[in-house]
Amino acid sequence: MIGFLIRRLFGIAVTLLVICALTFTIFYLLPNDPAAQFCGKDCSTDHIELVRQQMGLSDPLYTQFARYVVGIFAGQTMGSGQYAVHCGFPCFGYSFQSAQPVWALMMDRLPASASLALGAAVLWLLLGLSAGVLSALRRNTWIDRTVMVGTIGVAALPVYFTAMILLYLVVTVLGWMPYPRYIAFSQDPVAWIRNLILPWITLALMYAAIYARMTRNSVIETMEEPYVRTARAKGMPERKVVGKHGLRPALTPVATMLGMDLGGLLAGALITESLFSLPGVGKLFADSLNKADQPVVMGITVLAAFFIVTSNLVVDLVYAWIDPRARIS
Amino acid sequence: MTAPLRPADAGGAGAAASASAPAPSDPAPQPPASPWRLAWHRLRRQKAALVGLGIIVFFVLAALLAPVLTAISGKGPADIDKKAVNPYLGGLPKGSLGGMSPKHWLGVEPMLGRDIFARLLYGAQVSLLVAFSAALMITVIGVLLGITAGYFGGRIDSVISRFMDVMMSFPSLIFIIALLSVAQNANRILLLIVVMGVFSWPYIARVIRGQTMSLKHREYVEAARACGTSSARILFTEILPNLSGTIIVYVTLAIPGLIGAEAALTFLGVGVRPPTPSWGQMISDSVLYYKVDPMFFILPSACLFLIVLAFTLLGDALRDALDPKGRTA
Amino acid sequence: MTALLEVSGLEVEFRTAEGIVKAVKGVDFTVERGKTLGIVGESGSGKSVTSLAVMGLHRAASSTVTGSVKFEGTELIGAVPETVRKLRGRRMAMIFQDALTSLHPYFTIGDQIAEAYREHHGGSRKAALERAVEVLGDVGIPEPRRRVHEHPHQFSGGMRQRAMIALALSCEPDLIIADEPTTALDVTVQAQVLELLKKLQQERGLGVIMITHDLGVIARVADEVLVMYGGSAAEQAPVDTLFASPRHPYTRGLLDSLPRLDAAEGEALSSIPGSPPSLLNPPPGCAFHPRCPVYAAEKNPLCTGERPQLRLVAEGHRNACQLDGVTA
Numbered sequence: 001m002i003g004f005l006i007r008r009l010f011g012i013a014v015t016l017l018v019i020c021a022l023t024f025t026i027f028y029l030l031p032n033d034p035a036a037q038f039c040g041k042d043c044s045t046d047h048i049e050l051v052r053q054q055m056g057l058s059d060p061l062y063t064q065f066a067r068y069v070v071g072i073f074a075g076q077t078m079g080s081g082q083y084a085v086h087c088g089f090p091c092f093g094y095s096f097q098s099a100q101p102v103w104a105l106m107m108d109r110l111p112a113s114a115s116l117a118l119g120a121a122v123l124w125l126l127l128g129l130s131a132g133v134l135s136a137l138r139r140n141t142w143i144d145r146t147v148m149v150g151t152i153g154v155a156a157l158p159v160y161f162t163a164m165i166l167l168y169l170v171v172t173v174l175g176w177m178p179y180p181r182y183i184a185f186s187q188d189p190v191a192w193i194r195n196l197i198l199p200w201i202t203l204a205l206m207y208a209a210i211y212a213r214m215t216r217n218s219v220i221e222t223m224e225e226p227y228v229r230t231a232r233a234k235g236m237p238e239r240k241v242v243g244k245h246g247l248r249p250a251l252t253p254v255a256t257m258l259g260m261d262l263g264g265l266l267a268g269a270l271i272t273e274s275l276f277s278l279p280g281v282g283k284l285f286a287d288s289l290n291k292a293d294q295p296v297v298m299g300i301t302v303l304a305a306f307f308i309v310t311s312n313l314v315v316d317l318v319y320a321w322i323d324p325r326a327r328i329s
Numbered sequence: 330m331t332a333p334l335r336p337a338d339a340g341g342a343g344a345a346a347s348a349s350a351p352a353p354s355d356p357a358p359q360p361p362a363s364p365w366r367l368a369w370h371r372l373r374r375q376k377a378a379l380v381g382l383g384i385i386v387f388f389v390l391a392a393l394l395a396p397v398l399t400a401i402s403g404k405g406p407a408d409i410d411k412k413a414v415n416p417y418l419g420g421l422p423k424g425s426l427g428g429m430s431p432k433h434w435l436g437v438e439p440m441l442g443r444d445i446f447a448r449l450l451y452g453a454q455v456s457l458l459v460a461f462s463a464a465l466m467i468t469v470i471g472v473l474l475g476i477t478a479g480y481f482g483g484r485i486d487s488v489i490s491r492f493m494d495v496m497m498s499f500p501s502l503i504f505i506i507a508l509l510s511v512a513q514n515a516n517r518i519l520l521l522i523v524v525m526g527v528f529s530w531p532y533i534a535r536v537i538r539g540q541t542m543s544l545k546h547r548e549y550v551e552a553a554r555a556c557g558t559s560s561a562r563i564l565f566t567e568i569l570p571n572l573s574g575t576i577i578v579y580v581t582l583a584i585p586g587l588i589g590a591e592a593a594l595t596f597l598g599v600g601v602r603p604p605t606p607s608w609g610q611m612i613s614d615s616v617l618y619y620k621v622d623p624m625f626f627i628l629p630s631a632c633l634f635l636i637v638l639a640f641t642l643l644g645d646a647l648r649d650a651l652d653p654k655g656r657t658a
Numbered sequence: 659m660t661a662l663l664e665v666s667g668l669e670v671e672f673r674t675a676e677g678i679v680k681a682v683k684g685v686d687f688t689v690e691r692g693k694t695l696g697i698v699g700e701s702g703s704g705k706s707v708t709s710l711a712v713m714g715l716h717r718a719a720s721s722t723v724t725g726s727v728k729f730e731g732t733e734l735i736g737a738v739p740e741t742v743r744k745l746r747g748r749r750m751a752m753i754f755q756d757a758l759t760s761l762h763p764y765f766t767i768g769d770q771i772a773e774a775y776r777e778h779h780g781g782s783r784k785a786a787l788e789r790a791v792e793v794l795g796d797v798g799i800p801e802p803r804r805r806v807h808e809h810p811h812q813f814s815g816g817m818r819q820r821a822m823i824a825l826a827l828s829c830e831p832d833l834i835i836a837d838e839p840t841t842a843l844d845v846t847v848q849a850q851v852l853e854l855l856k857k858l859q860q861e862r863g864l865g866v867i868m869i870t871h872d873l874g875v876i877a878r879v880a881d882e883v884l885v886m887y888g889g890s891a892a893e894q895a896p897v898d899t900l901f902a903s904p905r906h907p908y909t910r911g912l913l914d915s916l917p918r919l920d921a922a923e924g925e926a927l928s929s930i931p932g933s934p935p936s937l938l939n940p941p942p943g944c945a946f947h948p949r950c951p952v953y954a955a956e957k958n959p960l961c962t963g964e965r966p967q968l969r970l971v972a973e974g975h976r977n978a979c980q981l982d983g984v985t986a
Contacts, residue, residue, distance in 0.1 A: 015498050022499075026508065139719070152645070156638035158589065160596065160612050161630040164619045172620060226760040232715055233754075234774035234825065235747030248764055268502050271593055275616070285503060286597065289510045297507050304500030312498065324809040325763050 008316065012309045017069070019305045024065050027294055068093065092302060093295030095288075102299035106281060112182050113280035116272065117265040119196055120203040121258065127208035129254070132215025136250075137242065139220060147212060155209035163202045163275040170198060182278050203272045207261065215254055222250035252322050256315050263311025266304065368574070371650040378646030384639035388632075392457050395450035402434055404444035406451040406606045413442040419621075427624025436624050438614070445628055448606040452629065455607045456636070459521050460587040464580050466526030471533035472576060476564055478534070479541025490538070493531040501528035502590075509599035517601050525590055533579050540575060544568050574651035581644035585637040592633055608633050660731040662865040663689040663712070663750075663833055668725035670704070670711050679937045681707040683889045684725070686968070689833065694859060694866040696880030696897065698873060698912070702934045704889040705869045709835045712867075713752055714742040729833070748778040751826035755838040757818035761810040767794070767821045768806030771828045778829045793824040797854060816847035820854065827858065834859070835867045840875060852878050873916055877901060885909050888935045888945030891968050895975040905977045907953075908946045944980060952981060960984070 043051075052058050059067075067076060075088040087094045092102040135147040170176050180195040222228065223246050231245040232238075270282035277283070281300060288296035320326045372378050391398070399405055413428050414420045420440040422428025427436030427445070435446040478489035505524045512520060544550060545568065553563050594600035595609030603610065608629040615626035670682040682704040689695050697705045710716055711723045714734060727734040729750065734742050754760035762770055771793065772786035779786075787806060794802035797820040810818055819839060826834055836855065840848040856879050859866050868879055876883055876897065883900045885893045885908065893906040904910045911930040932949040935941055943962040947953040953961045960980040968976040971983060 015495050018495050019499060023504065023507075027511070152641055153638065156585070156634050156641055158592065158612070158630055158633045158637075160616060161634065164616060164626060168619060168623075226754060226756060227762040229715060230752075230754060230760045230825075231762070233713055233746055233752040234829075235743050235745070235777055236773070237743065237777075240777075245762055249762075264500070264502075268500065270502065270506070270597065274597070285506070289506065289599070292511075294511075301500055301503050301507060304503045305498055308500055309498045323764060325811050 008313055012313060015309050016302070016305060020069065020302055021065060023298060023301050024068060025061065027298055028061050028064070092299035095293050095296050097291055097293045098296075102295050105284060105296060106299060106303055109279055109281045109284045110266075111184060112278050113266055113269065113273070113282065115182075115185065115192065115196055116199055116203065116269055116278060116280060117262060119193075119200045120207070120265075120269075121262055123200050124204035124207040124211055125258065127204065128211025129215055129251070131208070131212040133219055133247065135212065136216045136219035136223070144216075147216070151209035151212045154205055155213075157205065159202055159206065159271050160275060162205055163198070163272065166198050166201060180276055182280075199272055199276045199278060202275070203265075203269055211254060211257070214257065215251070218253055219246065219250040222246050225249070248322070252319065255318055255322070259311045259315035259318065260308075263308045264304075266307045268304065364574075368647075368650040372646055375646045375649070377642045378650075381639040381642030381646065384635055385643065388453050388636050388639075389457060391450055392453040395447075395454055398450055399444075399447045402444070402446055404433060404447050406443065406447040407604055408444060408447070410437060410442035410444070413437040414439060421618075421622055422625075427622050427628075429624070435628055438611075438625060439618055439622055445611075445625065448611060449608070449628060449632055451606040452608040452611060453632065453636075455518065455601055455605060456588050456591060456633075459518060459525070459591045459601075460584050462522045463525040463529065463587045464584050466522065467530040467533055467583065468576060468580050470526065471530040472537050472569075472572070474530070475534035475537025476541050476568065476572070479538035480545055480560070480564055480568065482542070486538075489534075493534055496528065496531045499528060504528070506594065506597060506599050509594060517605070521591060521594065521600055525587055529583065529587070533576070533583070536575060536579060537572060540572055541568055544571055578644060578648045578651055581640060581647055585640040585644075588633070588640070589637055660728075661688045662691050662730060663867075664726070664728040665708075665712065666726045668708060668711060668727065669723070670707050670716065671722045673720050673722075674938075676938055680940070681889055681937055682711065683965070684967070685884075685886070685891050687884050687891075687894070689865040689867055691832065691865050692859070692863040693881045694856075694868055694879050696868045696870065696876040696883045697886060698870055698876050698883060699886035700871055700934050702888075702937060703886040705886050706837050707889075708886070709752070709837050709867060709869055712835065713746055713750065714739070715746075715752075744778075747774050747831070748829045749831050750833040750835065751829065751831040753819075753822050753826050753834065753836040753839045756842050757815070757822040758810060758842075760822060761818065761825075763810060766807050766809055767813070767824075771806075771821075771825050774825060775828050789828060790824070793828045794821065796827065796858070797821070797824045798850075799824070815843055816851065819843060819847075819851055823851070823855065823858075830862070831864070833865045833867070835869070837869045838871070839868075841870070841872070848875075855879065873912060885912070888940060889937060890945060890965070891976075891978055892946065893975075893977045893979075894968060899972075899975055905971060905975065905982050906946075906979045907950045911949075911951070944978075952979075956981075958984075 057064070070076070071087070071091040071093075073089060075086065075091045077086045085094050085096075087101040087103075090103055092106070094101050095105060098105065131147050131151070135144045138144050167179070171179055177194055177198075180198050183191040183195050185192040223242070228241060228246050231241045236245070266281065268282065269280065270286060272278070273280040273282040274286055281303070284296065285300045288294075288300070316326075404410070410433070413423055413430075413433055414437060415423050422437045422439060422442070424430055424436075428442075429436045433444050433446065435444075435449065437444060438448070474489050474493075478486040505528060508524055509517075509520060550563060550567050553567050558567075591600060592607070592609030592612065595607050596613040598613070600609055601607040611629040612626065612633070615622070615629065619626040665688070666686045668682055668685045669680070672679045672681055685704070685708055687695060687697075697708065699705045707716075712727050712734075716723055723735060725735060729745060732741075732745075734745070761767070765773075768787050768790040771790035772783060775781075775786040775789050776783065791802045791806050794806060799805055799817055799820055805813070805817075810821070813821060819842075823839070834855075839855065840851050843851060852875060855866070855868075858864065866879075868875065870876060880897045883895060883897050884891055885900075885906065887908050893900070893904065893909045895905075900909065901913065904913055908930070911928075914928045915930060917927055930949055935945050935948070941948050941962075943960075943964065944950070944953075944966050947961040950961065952958075958981060963980075966978040966980045968978045969982070971977045
């Protein structure tokens with residue numbers, strides 16, 4: 001088990017390094033010049049060259065990359081002379097535009113993203129699992145048909161549409177709440193929920209529909225398994241046959257999918273964040289793109305990759321914990 | 330999920346349920362009905378599939394005939410009609426329902442007064458062109474690499490599989506956005522197709538790899554190998570035909586995702602650029618007007634919803650029809 | 659004294675997308691305590707469907723079971739589901755063909771046995787696990803105290819099937835239905851498992867239904883044999899009688915297709931031509947007539963007329979062939 005973990009962690013490190021390298025190379029090759037941007041509009045060519053030198057941008061690609069990777073762990077001093085800025089561990093670069101380390105910028109925005117993703121996940125799990133299980137157990141009844149028709153429609157709804165309709169109905173027509181804005185949980189938990197409920201619904205609806213369909217198929221398939229028949233044959237009451245023998249294996253693939261979706265969402269709920277102007281990582285990303293603040297763009301890409309590979313590992317561990325066949329002895 | 334289409338036992342596994350009846354007096358078994366005909370037969374019984382197919386045909390025709398249809402309606406997608414908007418009301422369309430009139434069948438955009446009907450038609454062209462081309466690209470790459478990894482195994486497989494793992498750990502949405510936003514001067518449509526294709530093929534490749542691995546141990550493949558048939562020939566004449574059902578289902582279900590992604594990227598301002606009309610861009614423009622000119626917002630959203638829904642309906646039905654396992658009532 | 663199990667006029671129908679499938683069309687048999695009834699037939703003959711119907715394991719949503727199944731005089735068809743559930747596992751237990759898929763992959767063997775035991779007998783988890791160790795020992799699993807904590811995938815095929823038998827025995831049932839219990843096993847392991855079943859049955863006076871397509875298994879364990887074809891009974895007789903003087907052409911065909919040590923050298927193994935009948939569109943009359951050598955020779959209209967029923971043709975010997983006694 002420990003050997004497996006070490007091998008997986010090593011694999012993760014390699015994957016992240018490859019992703020870093022690819023991302024770094026692509027940004028390096030692109031015609032944007034961070035020095036020119038940093039310097040501003042009225043910079044002379046000589047001055048730009050000076051800034052470039054001081055920021056270390058004239059070094060070869062691999063030197064810059066090595067400095068970036070080492071800097072993540074050891075921190076680094078960006079630039080030299082009058083522009084020198086120190087950026088400590090974990091250093092994902094320094095945004096000269098906002099005069100802050102990228103890590104601080106990202107951590108500042110992470111709570112909003114995590115709030116959005118986790119809250120939406122709770123919502124879509126509640127909706128998706130209950131609808132899916134109900135639909136599977138009442139297969140071919142009107143409940144099943146309603147859920148199936150409903151989910152296929154909901155899954156096709158564009159998020160912009162859901163968001164705007166919700167805003168229009170709840171805020172404009174019914175006036176139940178003001179236009180949502182992000183309030184930290186630590187500041188006011190009730191306001192946190194009230195303001196996030198619309199973004200949660202917007203983000204959760206599509207996932208809920210997909211999870212409902214997947215859960216239904218999984219439950220139907222599992223309930224046909226011989227081991228479920230065995231549970232019945234040994235006289236277990238239907239409640240236990242379904243709850244213990246059927247649902248556990250049926251929900252394993254759902255847990256796997258949840259891990260991957262959550263990992264992708266921490267920086268991937270871009271549209272929902274921008275529709276509701278939530279100050280999340282996705283919004284930071286969009287803003288940094290507009291400002292061409294490349295260190296931040298690069299940092300968020302690496303952070304997002306980190307979340308994805310970590311959640312893959314967590315999924316594998318959870319899987320081994322649920323299903324003894326997946327355990328490596 | 331989707332089992333490969335096996336010509337020999339398309340009748341299913343359940344001993345009681347299957348029974349493809351050979352004529353009782355005829356000791357020689359009849360040739361089984363062609364699996365494609367069987368699938369078509371099953372597909373035709375599903376109304377949802379026909380509805381989906383109908384909507385797809387409708388949009389494809391609309392996109393193809395866009396120049397003809399706009400010639401009839403008399404308004405091109407870029408024609409500015411200031412007379413159709415009211416300058417005193419902030420440029421809102423004159424008349425009800427977003428300015429629907431005999432001149433502008435589906436109304437006009439606020440401000441510029443461009444014809445929505447024409448822009449939707451040309452937007453469909455872009456949407457479908459991007460989605461179909463990207464789908465073609467992921468199919469070709471995914472099938473080639475998946476089949477190669479699955480069939481040859483060993484070192485080839487581990488190289489391709491590692492590559493797929495890295496690609497799937499990429500925060501693709503974030504990365505695509507970053508890439509699209511910094512590559513300013515490229516052909517947007519081509520770039521969209523390429524980046525979406527590059528990041529989507531591993532999903533189909535993984536499915537194809539798994540199925541190829543199970544197919545290559547089938548008797549008829551081993552028989553072909555024992556006869557000294559070349560690997561390429563086995564791949565293309567024995568294995569690929571048996572994967573075709575899976576590929577068709579997978580591609581059909583991938584297209585709505587690609588259409589949605591194109592719209593999302595354009596919505597975020599990194600996809601198709603004006604003056605090329607596109608649904609994502611229309612939605613993005615219309616979000617500002619959702620309260621005062623709801624038609625402008627609803628029409629492109631509805632188109633997006635319908636086409637995504639149609640492909641999902643068709644894909645689901647195809648899966649049921651081509652997957653002998655999921656057939657029992 | 660009432661028989662342990664009395665089945666009469668049992669019919670099972672499935673509603674499928676293609677139409678109604680009559681999987682079992684009126685089967686009668688009796689199982690006595692301490693005796694083994696062998697049910698033999700090809701796949702699709704309705705033998706497994708029959709056994710699941712006895713256990714009440716068909717889903718009401720997609721199937722209809724009619725007729726009568728009496729367990730010690732209690733009618734199970736149409737009974738309250740809870741009544742049947744309490745009998746399942748406790749008084750009548752089932753051994754399935756593929757122990758790997760029939761045992762739950764997530765739980766240990768011990769937990770799976772203990773769970774059933776506690777459901778029917780109550781008591782602590784510890785006592786139930788103790789019981790699991792005991793039955794695992796009974797079925798010849800070495801080191802049961804250690805293996806009780808292992809998962810099914812850690813067992814070999816033969817050991818898994820033994821664990822399955824232990825699960826069935828754990829509540830000391832009176833009737834055991836074994837559905838192809840040895841088909842998935844190697845030949846040597848097959849023999850061991852059959853011996854074990856036979857030994858346990860004799861020790862405990864169990865009634866056993868042994869379902870198989872393998873006449874070798876029948877010869878080894880059965881007292882009475884029921885031959886099924888296309889959802890109906892074809893022939894029923896004590897095992898010695900059936901092997902010595904089969905009367906139904908299908909039974910004769912089955913016996914002829916067994917390899918024999920005393921066959922002349924170079925003699926080809928015979929087989930029954932054609933394939934099992936469609937249950938969706940069964941042939942009229944006797945389900946076997948399209949493949950029957952006697953019908954092929956005589957074209958007797960009796961064979962395509964009414965559906966044949968079992969008739970008593972000799973002491974303890976019943977045959978469904980219409981031509982029995984007609985052409986003799």
